Amino acid sequence: MTEPRIKHSIPDARWPTEAEAAASLWFSPTHIGRLAVEQRTWVPAMVPWRATEDGFVTAEVLDWYARFAEGRPGVLVVEATGIRDIASGPLLRIGDDRFIPGLRRLVETVREQSAGHTRLFIQILDFLTVRRRPEPATFFARYLPISSPLRERLARALTDERWRTAAEGDVRARLAAAERSLVEAVLDERELESLDYGYRERVWDTHLPWIRDLPRVLPALFAAAARRARDAGFDGVELHYAHAYTMASFLSRLNDRADGYGGSREQRVRVPLEALAAVRRSVGDEYVVGIRFLGDDVVAGGSRIDDAMFYGVELAAAGANYLSVSKGGRFEDARQPKIGEAVYPYTGASGYECMPTVLGDARGPFGRNVPLAAAIRRAVREAGHETPVVTSGGIHSFEQAEGILRRGEADFVGAARQTLADPDWFRKIRLGLGPQVRRCQFTNYCEGLDQRHKQVTCKLWDRDVAPGERDVRMSLDGKRRLEPPAWRPPTPS
Ligand SMILES: Cc1cc2nc3c(=O)[nH]c(=O)nc-3n(C[C@H](O)[C@H](O)[C@H](O)COP(=O)(O)O)c2cc1C
Numbered sequence: 001m002t003e004p005r006i007k008h009s010i011p012d013a014r015w016p017t018e019a020e021a022a023a024s025l026w027f028s029p030t031h032i033g034r035l036a037v038e039q040r041t042w043v044p045a046m047v048p049w050r051a052t053e054d055g056f057v058t059a060e061v062l063d064w065y066a067r068f069a070e071g072r073p074g075v076l077v078v079e080a081t082g083i084r085d086i087a088s089g090p091l092l093r094i095g096d097d098r099f100i101p102g103l104r105r106l107v108e109t110v111r112e113q114s115a116g117h118t119r120l121f122i123q124i125l126d127f128l129t130v131r132r133r134p135e136p137a138t139f140f141a142r143y144l145p146i147s148s149p150l151r152e153r154l155a156r157a158l159t160d161e162r163w164r165t166a167a168e169g170d171v172r173a174r175l176a177a178a179e180r181s182l183v184e185a186v187l188d189e190r191e192l193e194s195l196d197y198g199y200r201e202r203v204w205d206t207h208l209p210w211i212r213d214l215p216r217v218l219p220a221l222f223a224a225a226a227r228r229a230r231d232a233g234f235d236g237v238e239l240h241y242a243h244a245y246t247m248a249s250f251l252s253r254l255n256d257r258a259d260g261y262g263g264s265r266e267q268r269v270r271v272p273l274e275a276l277a278a279v280r281r282s283v284g285d286e287y288v289v290g291i292r293f294l295g296d297d298v299v300a301g302g303s304r305i306d307d308a309m310f311y312g313v314e315l316a317a318a319g320a321n322y323l324s325v326s327k328g329g330r331f332e333d334a335r336q337p338k339i340g341e342a343v344y345p346y347t348g349a350s351g352y353e354c355m356p357t358v359l360g361d362a363r364g365p366f367g368r369n370v371p372l373a374a375a376i377r378r379a380v381r382e383a384g385h386e387t388p389v390v391t392s393g394g395i396h397s398f399e400q401a402e403g404i405l406r407r408g409e410a411d412f413v414g415a416a417r418q419t420l421a422d423p424d425w426f427r428k429i430r431l432g433l434g435p436q437v438r439r440c441q442f443t444n445y446c447e448g449l450d451q452r453h454k455q456v457t458c459k460l461w462d463r464d465v466a467p468g469e470r471d472v473r474m475s476l477d478g479k480r481r482l483e484p485p486a487w488r489p490p491t492p493s
């Protein structure tokens with residue numbers, strides 16, 4: 001997004017009658033692999049920050065998914081869930097069997113609330129270390145490695161050879177007291193980034209043994225997590241190969257690993273394919289294994305649609321049961337965080353493309369990513385695969401979704417924020433109650449909460465209390481409704 005910012009309004013929607021909805025493609029059945037799906041409506045993964053600090057399902061997690069299940073979408077994807085057994089804050093985890101009972105309750109809850117109509121997948125992901133932006137004093141005192149090249153640059157900048165051998169404490173103290181121009185002359189690009197943004201690992205940091213080992217480690221981690229997803233009763237598993245995380249970074253053109261897992265497209269896709277193969281071996285041929293990946297990295301030097309078309313074909317040929325196409329959401333162009341906060345990958349231009357808002361360029365936020373899904377779908381079909389393709393990003397109305405399906409641009413049409421704004425919207429449309437849909441404003445209040453790791457809610461819920469509704473539960477900060485307003489059965493006319 002490079003053009004000047006324009007404020008778009010939410011387009012008027014023409015809603016279908018009940019009969020029109022029943023005859024539509026969006027509400028017609030299909031299948032994913034051998035799994036029957038009742039509708040082509042889809043709720044992509046959204047992290048609500050409701051798990052326990054050690055990654056377990058809570059009552060609030062169950063309520064969150066139960067509420068989406070009431071709207072009975074064709075497919076509901078559970079939020080990005082960590083595959084490693086490591087502390088990661090209130091993000092769901094699936095890195096050990098002890099997480100299975102909670103996840104099983106989640107499956108049962110969605111089955112019950114949707115009366116078995118909704119298919120439930122879980123998105124599984126790996127991510128690398130990202131640290132908070134440090135206080136400069138702490139950075140210079142503790143985190144900055146005092147290497148020989150750094151000493152050399154300092155000696156050169158100060159034209160004083162003694163810095164080559166000076167005591168480490170003196171080097172640290174000198175840099176802590178230095179003006180910015182000296183800091184910039186002495187720190188290398190990555191050290192400066194660690195100071196200004198916080199330390200962040202890349203998949204091409206192969207000097208770090210645990211990064212070098214990723215190709216050996218990741219397939220087994222994904223495979224074990226997928227097996228747990230199957231054991232917990234999910235209808236399928238979605239491998240998170242999108243946005244700012246490990247697998248998307250392997251796929252990115254920025255990945256220049258020299259060990260056969262970076263450089264050319266063929267090499268960049270190797271780990272993702274090896275993980276897919278390991279997952280397939282662990283869950284069997286019948287189980288749904290889908291992939292979410294990027295149609296465009298958006299960031300400078302990143303992958304573009306031609307890479308994504310190649311990946312789509314490779315992943316389909318390797319037996320992925322669906323391809324869910326997203327865009328951007330990378331760290332490389334994220335805004336500088338405040339001291340004490342971590343860099344958030346949805347703040348730069350690539351973040352805008354991932355979750356576009358009404359404040360944008362002339363194209364506006366609506367259906368902006370559809371051409372990527374359409375191009376990938378075309379490439380996959382031309383290669384002889386029937387793998388369904390899911391599109392999402394700025395989907396807000398029935399007509400828009402139906403048009404996408406009729407034109408053959410995608411096989412499923414997903415809506416994250418519109419479904420957050422009104423989890424009943426699919427159900428309302430099906431019942432011919434479209435005018436009652438609470439329409440997303442696409443201003444990203446919810447995403448702002450996600451950024452601060454606060455319980456995600458929609459700003460529209462607060463203004464809408466159903467008649468007779470009591471015991472409205474509030475968020476931890478006491479300021480917001482924690483859950484959407486209850487479903488209001490239609491009044492007979
Ligand atoms: C609060 C929030 C959390 C999200 N969490 C995830 C996630 O866990 N995994 C993922 O792939 N995308 C995530 N997304 C991105 C959405 O799945 C979706 O791609 C994006 O919001 C654009 O679709 P929309 O315009 O329908 O909202 C999240 C979006 C929001 C608003």
Ligand code: SF4
Nearest residue numbers: 440441444446458459
């Ligand atoms: S908070 Fe705003 S952008 Fe998010 S779902 Fe609600 S209306 Fe949409």
